[in-house]
Amino acid sequence: MDWKLEVVVVPVADVDRAKLFYEEQAGFTVDHDTRLRDGIRVVQLTPPGSHCSIVVGTGVIDAAPGSVKGLQLVVADIEKAHAELAARGVEVSPVQHFVAGTRVDGHGETWNNFVFFNDPDGNGWAVQEAPAAA
The missing domain is CATH 3.10.180.10 (2,3-Dihydroxybiphenyl 1,2-Dioxygenase, domain 1)
Structure with missing residues (x-):
């Protein structure tokens, strides 16, 4: 199933x-x-x-506005995603990656390239670059 x-x-x-x-x-x-x-x-x-x-x-959820964190989108091109969000007026982080659990500006290894943004209430989103299919 x-x-x-x-x-x-x-x-x-x-x-x-x-x-x-x-x-x-x-x-x-x-x-x-x-x-x-x-x-x-x-x-x-x-x-x-x-x-x-x-x-x-x-009337659809009993949770505080802005309380959802860690929503994640996946894209093929993190630079293009960053540019598109920024062009639409979204306050988006620079391209970042994780080193020992800490976000660092710049590109990382495969599966380790992100941009981050919040909606107007503070709900948190990550956009992750997925590697091209082999």
Whole structure:
């Protein structure tokens, strides 16, 4: 049996602000923006090429806005990802890698090239470069 991760709920304080950030700055596609009833709104967004989406909304999670850390995207070209995020106005770290658990500016070995950013509420994202398929 396949077990597929389809949606991760990301707690935010302002749904419209989060939707705008993820759509216009992070480049996610808005799959739907649904108001189920008073107090329940679900906005689902998907990163380009991903089979997993995020949901922001009201009445969908009981967690503090900005409390999710360690969300991770994987890209083929970390420099291109950095440039795209920066061009869209995202405050993104320089390309970094880990040495003994500490982030260091510059490129590392295979699987050890990242950029980091936060959404307006402080939910933390890492973008990791995946090596080209052999």
